[in-house]
Amino acid sequence: MKLKLALAAMTALGLLASAAQAAPEKAKLMLGVGGKPLLYYLPLTIAEQKGYFKAEGLEVEINDFGGGSKSLQALIGGSVDAVTGAYEHTIRMQEKGQPITAVIELGRFPGIVLAVKNEHKGKVKTAADLKGMKIGVTAPGSSTNFFVNYLIAKAGGNYKDSAFIGVGAGAGAVAAMQKGEIDAISNLDPVISKLEMDKNVFILADSRTEAGTKAIFGGSNPAAVLYLKDEFIQKNPQTTQALVNAFHKALVWLSTAKPADVAATVPEAYYLGDKGLYMTAVKASMETYSRTGIISPDGMKSAYNMLAQFDEGLAKAKIDLNKTFNDKFVKAVKK
Structure with a gap:
């Protein structure tokens, strides 16, 4: 009987120790x-x-x-x-x-989309055509910035030939495009869907789907x-x-x-x-x-x-x- 009680006590202590160990440090x-x-x-x-x-x-x-x-x-x-x-x-x-x-x-x-102001539709065919333009990103050095850098390099251009401007990730990003402060934007939803709905932009690259991501990167x-x-x-x-x-x-x-x-x-x-x-x-x-x-x-x-x-x-x-x-x-x- 004493042995059973001792084992039960040890089991209980073990459970308590496990619970304590599992608690976030x-x-x-x-x-x-x-x-x-x-x-x-x-x-x-x-x-x-x-x-x-x-x-x-x-x-x-x-x-x-x-x-x-x-x-x-x-x-x-x-x-x-x-x-x-x-x-x-x-x-x-x-x-x-x-x-x-x-x-x-x-x-x-990624879900990141590169969109260009409609007035540049005849001029911009690939990301390399963004040379000399102002591109809005959530913040310089962010993934939205890397996305454009990659697309420009892949198209044979140099990302250093464009100006990258931090526009954030909400209403400010939408306003920057609508006010003409930027020529293109690399951002995500709901910002992109808002600009599309208002017919402010056309899409140059879209990684919101598996097909789109494969087309851009060749895979996941x-x-x-x-x-x-x-x-x-x-x-x-x-x-x-x-x-x-x-x-x-x-x-x-x-x-x-x-x-x-x-x-x-x-x-x-x-x-x-x-x-x-x-x-x-x-x-x-x-x-x-x-x-x-x-x-x-x-x-x-x-x-x-x-x-x-x-x-x-x-x-x-x-x-x-x-x-x-x-x-x-x-x-x-x-x-």
């Missing part, structure tokens, strides 16, 4: 993002609005920056703990000796991910797991959600003043979200090839793509 977090209302980052808003972070024992404060490059800077500078941003940054930072790692894929296609091209400093992951594995769990729940929810479900979940400010437009944009972007949360080796190579197309330093650097993504947290998610 750092429950209060600052998460950076560059343009939260964009559909590129929809899994973040879903995780927030559905209470998935809280369900994982996390208190997440979200700091929304003007573009992905700014949220990256905040992570490197230490003012945020994690970032929902473009996978490409994990490659570029490895070259600079500042290792950051993605732990879950949120977007399997990972987009938004959750990335953190390697040091943070090593010190806070349970916190990292909790974040991945929350984002995975968001991806599962999105896999069956309808545009109306999404519109009912996000803040009304995301609509850009038109709920119907927003739902149209959601429908156009639903293909972009990851189905597994895991970046394929081909996807990693595609992202590297895109950057190497216009970045000579990166093309010459020795990059270990296996260090840019850690899939163990996604694989540990309880399905």
Whole structure:
């Protein structure tokens, strides 16, 4: 009898220890993002609005920056703990000796669109024809900027011959085009759908669908991910797991959600003043979200090839793509 009681006590202590071990090491977090209302980052808003972070024992404060490059800077500078941003940054930072790692894929296609002001329709046939023009991007050095750089280089031009202007990711980006402050824009939905609806632009390149992404990159091209400093992951594995769990729940929810479900979940400010437009944009972007949360080796190579197309330093650097993504947290998610 005493032996049974002792075993029971040991079992109970073991369960308590496991529970304590599973608790996030750092429950209060600052998460950076560059343009939260964009559909590129929809899994973040879903995780927030559905209470998935809280369900994982996390208190997440979200700091929304003007573009992905700014949220990256905040992570490197230490003012945020994690970032929902473009996978490409994990490659570029490895070259600079500042290792950051993605732990879950949120977007399997970039969803970025290069659109040109209608008045240039006869002049601009390829991205190389943007020479001398002003191109709006969410922020210089962001994934929207890289997207245009790649397209220009692929078409035989030089991105340095164009001027890149940060216009943000919302109404300001729409206004910049409508006011004639820029000649072209590399942005995402709902910004692009708004400009299309108002007949302000024509589309030059569209990565919102699998077909469009393959036409541009020749295959898949990972987009938004959750990335953190390697040091943070090593010190806070349970916190990292909790974040991945929350984002995975968001991806599962999105896999069956309808545009109306999404519109009912996000803040009304995301609509850009038109709920119907927003739902149209959601429908156009639903293909972009990851189905597994895991970046394929081909996807990693595609992202590297895109950057190497216009970045000579990166093309010459020795990059270990296996260090840019850690899939163990996604694989540990309880399905």
